[in-house]
Amino acid sequence: MNMKDWLRKHPEVRTIRVAAADLNGQARGKRVPARFAESVVKNGTRFPFSVLNLDIWGEDIDDSPLVFEQGDQDGVLKPTERGFMPMPWLEAPTALLPIWMFRENGQPYEGDPRHALNAVVQRYKARGLTPVVAMELEFFLIDDSGKTLQVPPSPRSGKRRKAAETLSIRALDAFDTFFTDLYDACEAMDIPADTSTSETGLGQFEVNLMHCDDALRAADDAWLFKMLVKGLARRHGFAASFMAKPYPEYSGSGLHTHFSVIDEKGENVFDSGGPKGTQMLRHAVAGCLNAMHDSTLVFAPHQNSYERLVPGKHAPTSIGWGYENRTTAIRIPAGSPSARRIEHRVAGGDVNPYLMLTAILGAALCGIEDQQEPPSAITGNAYAMDLPQIPTDWEAAIEAFEHSDTLYRFLPKELIRNFVQTKRQELHYIAELSAEERVELYLDTV
Numbered sequence: 001m002n003m004k005d006w007l008r009k010h011p012e013v014r015t016i017r018v019a020a021a022d023l024n025g026q027a028r029g030k031r032v033p034a035r036f037a038e039s040v041v042k043n044g045t046r047f048p049f050s051v052l053n054l055d056i057w058g059e060d061i062d063d064s065p066l067v068f069e070q071g072d073q074d075g076v077l078k079p080t081e082r083g084f085m086p087m088p089w090l091e092a093p094t095a096l097l098p099i100w101m102f103r104e105n106g107q108p109y110e111g112d113p114r115h116a117l118n119a120v121v122q123r124y125k126a127r128g129l130t131p132v133v134a135m136e137l138e139f140f141l142i143d144d145s146g147k148t149l150q151v152p153p154s155p156r157s158g159k160r161r162k163a164a165e166t167l168s169i170r171a172l173d174a175f176d177t178f179f180t181d182l183y184d185a186c187e188a189m190d191i192p193a194d195t196s197t198s199e200t201g202l203g204q205f206e207v208n209l210m211h212c213d214d215a216l217r218a219a220d221d222a223w224l225f226k227m228l229v230k231g232l233a234r235r236h237g238f239a240a241s242f243m244a245k246p247y248p249e250y251s252g253s254g255l256h257t258h259f260s261v262i263d264e265k266g267e268n269v270f271d272s273g274g275p276k277g278t279q280m281l282r283h284a285v286a287g288c289l290n291a292m293h294d295s296t297l298v299f300a301p302h303q304n305s306y307e308r309l310v311p312g313k314h315a316p317t318s319i320g321w322g323y324e325n326r327t328t329a330i331r332i333p334a335g336s337p338s339a340r341r342i343e344h345r346v347a348g349g350d351v352n353p354y355l356m357l358t359a360i361l362g363a364a365l366c367g368i369e370d371q372q373e374p375p376s377a378i379t380g381n382a383y384a385m386d387l388p389q390i391p392t393d394w395e396a397a398i399e400a401f402e403h404s405d406t407l408y409r410f411l412p413k414e415l416i417r418n419f420v421q422t423k424r425q426e427l428h429y430i431a432e433l434s435a436e437e438r439v440e441l442y443l444d445t446v
Contacts, residue, residue, distance in 0.1 A: 116415055141205065182228070226353075271337045286374035326345070330345070
């Protein structure tokens with residue numbers, strides 16, 4: 001269905017939101033009366049390039065060349081191929097139109113994370129290859145109405161279960177009305193939500209998004225899903241957060257990505273017919289490992305992200321890979337050879353999905369292009385081994401990202417510069433906040 005037909009089929013929609021993802025994955029855009037929507041579809045809309053480069057508070061970046069040096073010029077934002085979709089977490093019937101940014105001459109804006117991902121996907125296509133991506137998103141349901149965060153009371157029993165409930169059906173049942181609404185909303189928004197499970201954290205859950213042979217769409221799904229979960233939880237009277245580590249004493253939330261690559265015949269190029277996978281799988285693993293240290297800022301973009309990356313807490317801290325080994329940063333899951341794939345386990349739930357997929361798929365492609373070889377696969381506990389380490393603090397990750405010789409192969413220079421400036425500004429101002437103020441900041445934003 002084209003976009004104009006969608007509007008005609010939904011006369012109840014009175015307003016639309018047009019929104020793009022900034023570097024932090026925040027939705028930036030405008031509210032438009034529905035009667036002007038066709039103009040947006042045809043002509044796009046405009047706002048400054050600097051809007052995709054705001055800090056976590058939504059403030060301009062100090063000394064950004066986008067603001068005063070370039071006169072705070074406008075970009076042209078056009079609808080993505082996704083088109084209109086409902087926003088089921090709002091009271092009034094409203095449609096969301098995802099958009100992405102271009103220059104006046106029609107060229108993609110290099111600071112738009114969705115364009116960065118598209119550029120990597122096109123490089124795969126030039127080699128006759130297509131990435132197939134699935135994601136597992138963890139989040140917490142939280143009662144943030146008091147001075148301390150706690151699990152919300154069950155809408156069914158009114159009780160709070162103050163314990164981790166790993167794979168607990170009871171925990172899922174306790175929030176059945178929320179999850180029923182969530183799956184209905186995913187259906188309406190065409191987000192391929194699959195299984196949901198209760199996880200090891202307090203009020204923590206995971207929802208899997210089905211594998212998809214369109215990486216842009218997979219990133220869209222993750223971005224939209226995060227927006228939906230947070231909005232819908234508020235309608236149910238509590239918060240949902242993808243914050244990496246809301247509770248110091250419990251495991252944090254990850255966003256694990258599974259990917260394989262198919263050729264022009266639709267065959268999985270990682271499938272060797274056995275459990276080990278092909279040489280191309282090894283090249284892709286090597287590429288991911290070689291870029292991991294320098295791209296950690298993408299996988300752990302916030303101050304709170306580094307509270308998750310601690311040994312023995314279900315998040316990787318060292319750079320290594322293994323078969324069916326959840327202590328490693330890169331895991332090759334067991335199962336049918338035709339489904340042989342790579343699981344990248346570093347990212348927290350607080351990431352920008354577009355940047356995350358760009359970093360993962362871009363690094364894997366570098367490994368494939370250079371025929372890189374990985375070190376030996378790890379057996380046993382990776383936490384107890386002497387391995388290269390992921391940066392353990394935010395400032396070190398910013399330094400590694402800024403001065404990398406690797407990332408320029410799959411991230412535009414303008415995006416790298418903008419992201420570094422954003423993170424340096426946040427690093428400066430977050431140092432002034434108390435622990436409680438930091439939690440308050442991240443709870444709703446990321």
